[in-house]
């Protein structure tokens with residue numbers, strides 16, 4: 343009874359809230375204070391209905407936002423719990439993120455459940471550590487170890503006897519390899535399969551909770567009571583994470599048989615860190631756990647998605663694959679020194695850059711907070727709004743890139759339209775897969791290094807072939823509720839031709 347009353351109150355409050363914001367939304371695109379325009383956009387209710395119809399995460403917003411941009415231009419806004427402003431123009435992005443100083447440099451204040459899993463504002467301090475760790479040769483053996491296992495797993499899935507046309511889904515194998523590597527870099531230990539699996543599950547739950555619709559941002563004291571079971575589950579996940587991570591951070595649960603321990607891991611660097619602006623205090627236990635969590639979640643799916651897309655493009659473009667293979671086999675890519683020689687492989691670099699341009703793993707950034715009323719593209723963006731950018735649109739801008747939808751790594755070599763492009767965007771933005779400015783991805787060097795190494799190993803040591811032709815259509819219609827794929831399954835179909843594998847690209851455009 344009590345729950346029903348609370349639920350009705352919440353539903354009524356939400357309805358009134360959205361009605362009011364809808365009315366305010368009508369002011370969008372009209373003059374504010376007699377001279378400035380607020381960015382145009384959908385009424386909140388329409389947007390919310392469309393978003394909820396997707397029933398997925400905030401990363402599925404891409405198509406909705408693209409539709410709004412095509413209708414309203416490069417700057418749009420949506421008024422929900424906060425005003426969300428999205429920018430699709432690269433020059434406006436440069437002005438805001440690189441020239442805009444502190445106005446758009448910080449994250450907005452976190453809201454639950456993100457608040458519970460947030461590591462604080464220390465990324466600027468940690469950026470150096472991450473970049474250094476990417477180059478550090480002491481992690482090269484770890485990369486080699488997980489990649490050796492990955493290749494064995496790909497082949498063993500694919501080498502059933504008499505099975506010339508088996509199907510392998512690359513993503514879970516690639517994901518496990520990347521995750522295991524990052525866990526090792528984070529805690530300095532190879533974990534038992536069971537613990538690794540549990541950490542992976544906890545991290546997945548956290549990622550899902552912070553990317554799903556932020557219901558607890560609306561009247562938190564009411565929504566946390568109504569969805570009390572859901573909230574309790576999130577609190578339990580956080581406790582479980584503390585329980586798993588803290589012994590690993592302080593090395594009290596390390597296996598004795600470490601072969602040999604790395605000189606330093608990411609958790610060690612966090613424990614040693616002092617915050618000068620806060621009286622040189624060390625990080626709290628909770629901050630340590632959250633920062634390790636962000637390290638694992640920030641670096642896993644981004645890298646996996648990028649590598650998966652690149653492999654799909656290499657299958658569709660056999661000439662590119664052959665050229666890359668040639669560089670790897672006959673250039674500096676042979677033998678165990680591959681990890682140290684990545685710098686000497688211009689075509690490999692070009693392939694990864696082209697992957698980042700055409701298939702950036704995130705189609706927009708993490709939100710940036712607006713510190714003061716500002717002007718973007720002639721519109722007023724109010725203080726307290728959240729600003730974001732359509733990353734994928736910028737990499738596919740036909741005014742910058744020739745044939746932008748074609749996968750052509752050559753564009754990043756001498757004379758190409760991508761030659762010398764500055765991935766940090768400090769001079770100008772042509773693509774921004776890692777963001778730009780003060781909140782640019784702190785793990786960008788690490789992400790690129792991992793992508794280059796994984797792609798290099800898979801192309802050098804296996805041959806990737808086009809998919810087998812699809813089977814002839816089945817005469818008898820399948821029942822409507824027969825399950826099956828929903829168009830997002832990133833399945834890779836492999837035909838075995840020792841030592842070859844073959845893949846087929848993701849069937850539809852990803853988020």
Ligand code: HEM
Pocket residue numbers: 449465472524636637638640641642644645648702703704706707708709775776777778781782783784785786788789790793
């Ligand atoms: C191909 C790989 C990667 C891509 C494309 C990528 C992309 C991004 C993007 C677009 C952002 C948001 C930037 C902004 O809001 O301005 C971000 C933030 C972040 N990334 Fe990455 N990333 C990658 C790899 C990694 C790796 C390997 C790590 C760490 C191991 C990492 C850790 C983070 C963290 C912690 C943040 C949040 C930083 C903050 O709040 O300021 N990323 N990344």
